[in-house]
Amino acid sequence: MPPESVPGLVAIERLVVRRGDREVLHGVTFAVERGAFLAIVGPNGAGKTTLLMALLGLVRPDAGSISLAGHPIQQYSRRDVARLLSYVPQSDGRAVSFSVEEFVLLGRYTHRGRFAPPDRDDRRIVRDAMDLTGTRAFAERAVSSLSAGERQKVFIAAALAQQADVLLLDEPTAFLDPRHQLDTAALLRDLNRTHGLTVLMVTHDFNLAAHCGLDVLALREGRVAYHGQAETFLTSRVLEDVYGVPFEVLQRSAGGAWAALGGNP
Amino acid sequence: MTRRAPPPQTLIAGMSLLLLAAIAGALLIDLPRDGRHEILWRIRVPRVCLGLLAGATLAASGMAFQAMFRNALATPYTLGVSSGASLGAALYMRAAFRVEAFGLDGVSLAALAGAVLSTALVYGLTRLGRAFSTATLLLAGVATSFSFTSLILLTQYTSDVTTAFRVGRWLMGGLEVVGFEPVWQVLPFAVVGLVAVSILGRELDLLVVGEDLAATRGVPVEHVKRLLFFAVSIMVGGVTAVCGPIGFVGLIVPHIGRLLVGGHHRFLAPFSVLGGAAFLVTCDTIARVAIAPVEIPVGSITALVGGPFFLTLLLWGRASRGLEAS
Numbered sequence: 001m002p003p004e005s006v007p008g009l010v011a012i013e014r015l016v017v018r019r020g021d022r023e024v025l026h027g028v029t030f031a032v033e034r035g036a037f038l039a040i041v042g043p044n045g046a047g048k049t050t051l052l053m054a055l056l057g058l059v060r061p062d063a064g065s066i067s068l069a070g071h072p073i074q075q076y077s078r079r080d081v082a083r084l085l086s087y088v089p090q091s092d093g094r095a096v097s098f099s100v101e102e103f104v105l106l107g108r109y110t111h112r113g114r115f116a117p118p119d120r121d122d123r124r125i126v127r128d129a130m131d132l133t134g135t136r137a138f139a140e141r142a143v144s145s146l147s148a149g150e151r152q153k154v155f156i157a158a159a160l161a162q163q164a165d166v167l168l169l170d171e172p173t174a175f176l177d178p179r180h181q182l183d184t185a186a187l188l189r190d191l192n193r194t195h196g197l198t199v200l201m202v203t204h205d206f207n208l209a210a211h212c213g214l215d216v217l218a219l220r221e222g223r224v225a226y227h228g229q230a231e232t233f234l235t236s237r238v239l240e241d242v243y244g245v246p247f248e249v250l251q252r253s254a255g256g257a258w259a260a261l262g263g264n265p
Numbered sequence: 266m267t268r269r270a271p272p273p274q275t276l277i278a279g280m281s282l283l284l285l286a287a288i289a290g291a292l293l294i295d296l297p298r299d300g301r302h303e304i305l306w307r308i309r310v311p312r313v314c315l316g317l318l319a320g321a322t323l324a325a326s327g328m329a330f331q332a333m334f335r336n337a338l339a340t341p342y343t344l345g346v347s348s349g350a351s352l353g354a355a356l357y358m359r360a361a362f363r364v365e366a367f368g369l370d371g372v373s374l375a376a377l378a379g380a381v382l383s384t385a386l387v388y389g390l391t392r393l394g395r396a397f398s399t400a401t402l403l404l405a406g407v408a409t410s411f412s413f414t415s416l417i418l419l420t421q422y423t424s425d426v427t428t429a430f431r432v433g434r435w436l437m438g439g440l441e442v443v444g445f446e447p448v449w450q451v452l453p454f455a456v457v458g459l460v461a462v463s464i465l466g467r468e469l470d471l472l473v474v475g476e477d478l479a480a481t482r483g484v485p486v487e488h489v490k491r492l493l494f495f496a497v498s499i500m501v502g503g504v505t506a507v508c509g510p511i512g513f514v515g516l517i518v519p520h521i522g523r524l525l526v527g528g529h530h531r532f533l534a535p536f537s538v539l540g541g542a543a544f545l546v547t548c549d550t551i552a553r554v555a556i557a558p559v560e561i562p563v564g565s566i567t568a569l570v571g572g573p574f575f576l577t578l579l580l581w582g583r584a585s586r587g588l589e590a591s
Binding site: 056081083095098102107162 | 528
């Protein structure tokens with residue numbers, strides 16, 4: 001493999017992806033450093049999920065390049081990608097009949113031998129992942145029997161058990177009540193700060209992103225419309241530019257934006 | 266009060282005992298006094314061996330396809346391998362010429378050729394798409410299966426009464442064999458398929474959860490799906506060529522397994538293999554003795570016995586689960 005030439009743990013350059021006849025991403029460029037926590041936002045159909053799928057190697061780029069840890073993604077096998085990136089899909093799992101512990105253990109796929117039963121390390125890592133996400137209390141229950149908030153945490157635990165460098169999440173707070181949204185955000189921030197995990201999440205909740213002090217990458221019609229701090233993203237000018245509707249930005253008394261509301265003021 | 270289900274290992278051990286009982290029953294029930302040795306070794310033992318192989322492979326195939334398609338209604342025959350085999354057999358019975366090669370009789374040869382043809386056709390059609398997509402595979406398989414089935418009906422319709430009856434009888438499946446020859450013929454197909462399916466247990470676990478998630482966990486999904494497709498086609502093709510299409514085993518046994526030992530293929534695979542073998546051998550014994558001396562085609566017994574048994578288990582499972590919740 002060539003030496004690391006492209007900076008960043010994840011680097012995307014002039015990425016073009018077509019799905020069917022439609023070009024979804026027209027030349028997206030950005031890089032993510034190790035230890036970053038990035039929220040990918042934008043209106044419906046802007047290409048957020050496609051970007052995530054391309055990053056995971058589930059959708060083949062039509063032009064441009066994606067590199068992970070300095071090497072083009074094409075040089076990696078599925079197994080290698082899984083050691084770098086782990087993925088939490090949009091809340092699902094209603095049909096998963098495995099118990100929580102068994103499901104989290106499936107995250108150990110790349111680390112386990114074909115015929116070996118899970119060893120002590122696997123068990124420990126699974127236990128740690130469940131402890132971190134607060135899911136160990138229902139380790140024996142079927143994933144399908146959990147609430148949406150609990151399932152979300154189980155999916156995060158399963159991704160953690162994979163021990164990859166980057167955690168990718170697709171709308172982790174959709175379908176959750178405010179308390180579970182904050183819980184999830186706090187968990188992700190903790191994973192990022194204390195455990196050094198690089199986190200990329202697609203979300204519609206830019207207020208939450210701002211609340212957590214994240215970096216924001218905004219997509220609009222398949223192009224990068226904004227890449228920077230959430231603080232400066234939460235201004236009516238930038239928001240209107242990205243979403244195409246007027247915004248009213250509420251200021252916190254201590255300074256800094258608190259919440260932005262769409263609609264005619 | 267929670268009622269804990271027995272651990273999977275215990276259930277698998279229990280199923281092994283049931284299998285031994287099924288084998289003993291199949292060998293000894295209704296064994297005549299005269300020519301006992303001859304009947305046992307020329308007829309009973311080969312027949313039981315064939316039943317074991319067919320039951321085990323059909324159940325394992327059904328299990329693999331149900332996981333791969335994430336569909337509880339998938340069977341070993343979903344992708345048309347058996348329709349291909351049946352068409353081959355039907356055309357041969359209809360045809361005027363007779364062949365024999367590799368110790369296989371003409372019907373089995375033609376059935377095998379049909380199975381290979383349908384497998385190649387389904388694979389080719391699926392490859393026309395950009396990726397080896399499950400949806401395309403399913404569509405190609407089901408379409409092939411339906412077309413071949415109507416061709417079988419057409420073949421039957423244009424045959425004379427005797428041939429039509431022979432075709433109809435063949436389509437019901439059967440394990441009536443004399444000597445070990447058919448067992449040796451099925452064995453390699455069964456071994457190749459069973460080995461492939463059983464080493465892919467962890468991949469099957471992940472495919473059940475979803476293809477995208479499996480891929481991001483590190484499973485080379487397309488590669489695995491292709492392997493499973495060929496493994497099942499080989500098993501089902503080989504078994505169908507000799508035994509005809511025996512229905513229901515591949516649908517029901519994995520379901521019973523999932524109810525009893527859960528969805529982990531580490532347990533589900535051995536349970537299905539043992540359970541499929543025990544189930545088919547038992548059904549075959551029933552088919553043989555129910556209205557003796559006339560034998561009922563085993564394919565009609567599998568559904569007759571398996572259906573009510575499965576429903577009972579399902580309702581009983583619901584009831585006990587309700588008990589758990591309270």
